[in-house]
Amino acid sequence: MHTFEHMHTLFIEKHLEKRSGERKARLLRGHSYGEKLLLQNVWWPVFGNFDYLHPEYEVYDRNRKSYFLDFAFLPPYGRFDIECDGFQSHVKDMDREKFSYSLNRDTFLTALGWKMIHFSFDDIKDRPEICRSLLQLVIGPYLLHKVNINPVSKIEKDLLLFAWQLGRPIRPIDVCNAWKLNFRTARKLLAGLADKGWLQSVSKGSTIRYYELKKDTLELLF
Known part of the structure; x- marks a missing residue:
């Protein structure tokens, strides 16, 4: 059985088995409706698997402060951060300090070689074809080089x-x-x-x- 629901369940269970403490708790808390919808509407139709994909992946900012990416895609040929951004949590509720921190954090990861991919929750839900096209545009050249x-x-x-x-x-x-x-x-x-x-x-x-x-x-x- 290779339906999305079945493979998604196995995907999350596999990562839960490998984690403990806060990293496991973060996966249980953080991987919610929006993140699952991103996989269902955008990732799965393009790739049909979850190879090299890590949900709620822990990284560190330039001050060694820990935070979690929605998804890290870590094939042998690159590092990609894939985010589901809701308007309420990522824009409306931000103050100036949080906004600056978010930009600096992304720039720091870019300096370390990460490719940053942000999708809005609205596009993931209502216009997933746009997200799929952009995902292919970003990752496609790296796949071809391999x-x-x-x-x-x-x-x-x-x-x-x-x-x-x-x-x-x-x-x-x-x-x-x-x-x-x-x-x-x-x-x-x-x-x-x-x-x-x-x-x-x-x-x-x-x-x-x-x-x-x-x-x-x-x-x-x-």
Whole structure:
């Protein structure tokens, strides 16, 4: 069984088993409706797994003060902080000191090599497709750099990112219009990505009409 609910339960149970004290208590308190919704509406549709993902992950600010990230994504090729920000708790209830501290904290993590990804609760709930697109834009290039099998050129990497941004099947004419390429070159690029397993061609009769990103593309990259 690989439904979201089942895998989410296993995910949280696994991390609870590894923790004790305040780190365990924080996971029980902190991983609530908004954080789960982020996983359900944004993360799971993109990745289909929770590999390298850590909920309520403890880090330290520049004064060695401990605090917790909503999620830390820690694959071999980078460190990503993924946050679900509610308006009430992250903006409306902030005073000037807390606001400054929040900005300085993010900048400090950035200096340490973290990539900061913030989503509003409203977008996660009502416009998750925006969050999924942004998540792919941020993490996608790192996934592509990791690939060792069927390596792709820079223009092919850019083309895959362009296909992600479209959010729909991609056609040679889309590439022609966006990149000012001739139709034959655009078709050749898309066909090459299909040959490498990144895209799936869709035909009508003997003519290929467009290409779709395969459902397991990110899993293959990852």
